[in-house]
Amino acid sequence: MNDTPLLDIEYILPLRWASDEAMDDLTACLTRLRAWADVTVVDGSDPERFAAHATAWSDLVRHISCEEISGANGKVRGVLTGIASARHERVVIADDDVRYDFHALAAVVSELEGATLVKPQNHFAPLPWHARWDTARTLLNRAISADYPGTYALRRSALLRAGGYDADTLFENLEMERTIRATGGRIRSRPDIYVMRRPPTARHFLSQRVRQAYDSWAQPLRLAIEAAILPTVWILRRRPGALMVMLLTMLVLAERGRRRFDGRSVFPATSAFWAPLWVAERGVCSWLAIAARLRGGVRYGGARLRVAAHSRRSILRRIAGEGERRVW
Known part of the structure; x- marks a missing residue:
């Protein structure tokens, strides 16, 4: 030293x-x-x-x-x-x-x-x-x-x-x-x-799903978009073509993120294929985060935190x- x-x-x-x-x-x-x-x-x-x-x-x-x-x-x-x-x-x-x-x-x-x-x-x-x-x-x-x-x-x-x-x-x-x-x-x-x-x-990852979704309370537009995922899928449930467009859009966006700034040097080629799973997860967890807000906030370290960020x-x-x- x-x-x-x-x-x-x-x-x-x-x-x-x-x-x-x-x-x-x-x-x-x-x-x-x-x-x-x-x-x-x-x-x-x-x-x-x-x-x-x-x-x-x-x-x-x-x-x-x-x-x-x-x-x-x-x-x-x-x-x-x-x-x-x-x-x-x-x-x-x-x-x-x-x-x-x-x-x-x-x-x-x-x-x-x-x-x-x-x-x-x-x-x-x-x-x-x-x-x-x-x-x-x-x-x-x-x-x-x-x-x-x-x-x-x-x-x-x-x-x-x-x-x-x-x-x-x-x-x-x-x-x-x-x-x-x-x-x-x-x-x-x-x-x-x-x-x-x-x-x-993996256990810690699973325990953080709602907590990470709660972060979007600090970004209202993002929260609104994430909360709209499930209703949108429900509305389009009988329109497979529209759902396929949504799926392809997620894949294209994720691949764009992988390619930006030489991201391919650290993000594997299959990374974008996980995007629909994450979006589906966030669609569910955003509503759980909204419910947590109604209960006074999300649990963290034995307490409830109401504010994501000011x-x-x-x-x-x-x-x-x-x-x-x-x-x-």
Whole structure:
């Protein structure tokens, strides 16, 4: 740890594990990262696991506990703790399943010369069936606009000026993006910078279906389109030709997302064929997300989160209110 890293950045990894089955893989990742960056693991795991992680990683990286920050979203609390204690202006935030190589890490950091926040593109490796299923979501996002990765590079000062971002939101990445944008920050999407991500277990994947659909509450037009999938299929149920057009449209869009920005280098040729399955899933889960909203929100970490992400106007009001309190 005494060696000077190659990049002048802080790599912040928020962590809250209920199982250590990925311990060896993450330890190998941290061993690589420490040669490239100063690394801080913000650990919100239970005391027993925290102690085990400290034993395994304290000689590799800086391992700290999560501060007492209000909010139900543990990842946001971990990020804000890491930002507050970071030793560098340029910061990379990454989930525990993200696996950078040096080229991708250096590329996102370099983009901060002209941007406040940089979003690269994740892709799963390896690719079990559920990772291929979820890859269809990524391809459709890429075809229409941009995907939301599990990692960002940003300027620490921008988030500090904003007073952080709300830890009671479910779609925390969008909340962070909107907070940076609301304060005048420049966001740069780089869907051509590919960063590997380990897939979750199949059980975890299945448990997240409604929760991911609930994110669309932060994007009303998207929610409306997704909620319209089932009614549209019902209306067209006796018109196979129209249903076939819908199917082909999904495949074409997904393939467009795969081909953009040399995506074929990381997304297999069969990836687009999973798109109809994902669209059917989202058509069902969007209505389950609507039902969850009527019950007060979606379950997350033992609580219910009602807000997916705030609008830019709400974020500006929050920042203005905090500014007034600081003046007084």
